[in-house]
Amino acid sequence: MGSRLKIQTPSDFNLARDVCSYGYFLLAPNRWDVESQSFSRVLELIDGPSSCAMDQQPDGSVRAKFDRRLSREEQFIARKQIIRMFSLDVDTKTIRAFHKVDPRWEKSGRGRVFRSPDVFEDVIKTVTSCNVTWPSTINMNRRLCQVCGRKSESGFRGFPSAKKLARTRLGTLRGRCRVGYRDQRIIDLAKLFTKGAVNPAWLEDPNNSDDDVFAFLLTLPGIGPYAAGNIMQLLGRYSRLALDTESLRHGKAVLKMTGTDNAIMKQLASHYDQFGDHKFRSYWFELWEFYQSKQGPAHTWNRDEVGSAFTASNF
DNA sequence: GGTAGACCTGGACGC
DNA sequence: GCGTCCAGGTCTACC
Numbered sequence: 001m002g003s004r005l006k007i008q009t010p011s012d013f014n015l016a017r018d019v020c021s022y023g024y025f026l027l028a029p030n031r032w033d034v035e036s037q038s039f040s041r042v043l044e045l046i047d048g049p050s051s052c053a054m055d056q057q058p059d060g061s062v063r064a065k066f067d068r069r070l071s072r073e074e075q076f077i078a079r080k081q082i083i084r085m086f087s088l089d090v091d092t093k094t095i096r097a098f099h100k101v102d103p104r105w106e107k108s109g110r111g112r113v114f115r116s117p118d119v120f121e122d123v124i125k126t127v128t129s130c131n132v133t134w135p136s137t138i139n140m141n142r143r144l145c146q147v148c149g150r151k152s153e154s155g156f157r158g159f160p161s162a163k164k165l166a167r168t169r170l171g172t173l174r175g176r177c178r179v180g181y182r183d184q185r186i187i188d189l190a191k192l193f194t195k196g197a198v199n200p201a202w203l204e205d206p207n208n209s210d211d212d213v214f215a216f217l218l219t220l221p222g223i224g225p226y227a228a229g230n231i232m233q234l235l236g237r238y239s240r241l242a243l244d245t246e247s248l249r250h251g252k253a254v255l256k257m258t259g260t261d262n263a264i265m266k267q268l269a270s271h272y273d274q275f276g277d278h279k280f281r282s283y284w285f286e287l288w289e290f291y292q293s294k295q296g297p298a299h300t301w302n303r304d305e306v307g308s309a310f311t312a313s314n315f
Numbered sequence: 316g317g318t319a320g321a322c323c324t325g326g327a328c329g330c
Numbered sequence: 331g332c333g334t335c336c337a338g339g340t341c342t343a344c345c
Contacts, residue, residue, distance in 0.1 A: 131339040136324060180323035185340090224340045245338065 002050075002066040005075060006057075007082055012092045015039065015056035018112040019086065020298035021288065023134070024125055025114045026306070027141040029149065029158050034300055042149070042158030043081050043117060045074040051152040054082065062086065067154040081117035087236070102275055102282045110285050115234045119200035120162045120193050122234040127182055127189065127222045129230075136178075138303065143177040165190035185222030192220065203235050210239045229280075238280040241272055250287055 016037050019025050025032050029041045038055040051067040064082060083089055095111035105111060116122045128140040141159075148160035148168055160168070165186060173183035192198045198220065203213055210232065217228035229242030241247070243265055251257040251264045255271065258264075268283075275282040292298055295306050 129339090131322085131337085132324065133326080133337060135326080136338090139325085174323090178324065181321090181340095182323085222340070226339060 002068050003070040003075060004066070005064040005079060005082075007062040007064065007079060007088065009056075009060050009062055009086075009088050010090070010092050010095075011060065012095055012109055013056075013060060013086070013088065013112070014109060015054075015062065015086070016299040017109065019114050020301065021110065021112060022114040022284070023129075024116065024122075025298075026301070026303045027125060027138060028145040029156065032299070032301075032303075034302055037299060042152045042156050043078055044150070044158050044161055045070065045077055047071065047074060049150045049152040049158040050074075050078075051154045051156045052078065052082075062088075067152055085115060085117050087112040087115070090236070098278045098281060101278050105281075105285055110288075111281065113233060113281065113284065116159070119198075119203060119235070120190075121159045123189060123193075123198075123220075123223075123231055124159075124165070124186060126227045126230050126234070127185060128179065130182075130222070130224075130227055140177060140179050140182075144179070147172065147176045162190045162193035166194045182222060188221040210237050213237065214240060233280040233284070239277040241269065241280055241283055243268060246287065247283075250290065254286070254290060 019032060019039050024030065025039070031040045032038075033040070036055065038053060040051065040053040042049045043052050050070065053065045054062055057063050062082065064078065066078070070078060090112055095109070098111050099106040116125060124144070125137075125141060128144075129137045132140070144160055145157045148164055149157035150160075150164075151157050165173075168187065168190075170183045170187065173179050173186060179186060189198075193200075202208060203216075213235065214228055214232055217223050217231055218225070223231070226242050226244045229240045232238075232240045233242065247268055248261055248264055251268050251271075255268075257267045257271075259267070272279040272283050288298070295301060
């Protein structure tokens with residue numbers, strides 16, 4: 001029988017709401033099961049990948065069931081990865097501070113944003129979301145897992161590690177994973193992570209300023225202003241926006257902004273200034289509310305059915 | 316500092 | 331079935 005872990009959660013944590021809070025929950029190897037309202041994926045651990053099924057217990061804790069026995073050290077790493085994905089290290093006090101600045105989310109309790117088990121996966125997922133429509137992002141992540149991800153004992157594949165992608169051929173990424181011109185950038189990023197030139201601990205250390213981290217991200221291959229802003233929020237740093245064509249659509253359709261695209265971008269930046277260090281979450285939950293008004297609650301979304309919906313040109 | 320064009324994939328559309 | 335057009339963010343060259 002495989003290992004089981006019980007992970008304590010903050011009292012305001014809600015698995016369905018907090019997993020289904022950002023589009024990455026729809027990207028492989030993540031699987032949200034609408035029927036059982038549970039989440040599963042393969043986690044990369046010391047002795048290899050392991051499939052992990054997670055649900056929320058009546059006492060609020062998260063129960064994680066693995067497809068094999070984990071060593072004590074693997075249990076520690078798996079726990080750390082789950083805590084990162086669900087932002088369980090963000091306590092109720094921090095969420096309350098956000099609600100004080102933006103009371104619109106107090107009733108729903110929104111505050112946590114879903115992310116990957118590690119920084120590398122978040123960075124690559126962000127690169128696969130640039131300059132493509134959402135269905136292509138879904139396909140790229142599926143193929144990256146199918147082609148380069150390692151298989152767990154129960155037959156599911158995980159997200160490829162930096163070590164694996166650093167050794168992957170350009171032709172494999174372009175021809176089989178269909179990542180297009182991103183092939184070289186993905187390999188370069190993977191090499192920077194494996195060499196230690198990108199240090200996730202430094203990026204996540206709250207002692208380092210948002211300005212320094214943002215400036216560093218902009219030096220990475222394939223990372224421009226949008227991608228850097230998005231990675232910032234995935235690091236738990238919400239003081240920046242990640243503005244793209246979706247933001248333009250939101251500015252025009254919902255916030256009734258007018259003018260050229262450049263002018264609207266400036267208006268957006270100034271509009272969200274009122275939320276200070278929380279501005280990304282205020283912006284993002286507005287966008288998420290809009291999607292839910294069109295597609296229904298996110299915890300009822302099926303990846304294959306809603307996959308084509310999330311593109312500015314579709315709204 | 317601002318702008319134009321190339322980089323790729325996949326979907327929509329017309330024939 | 332084929333060709334064309336378009337959406338999407340980053341990067342480089344150029345003014």
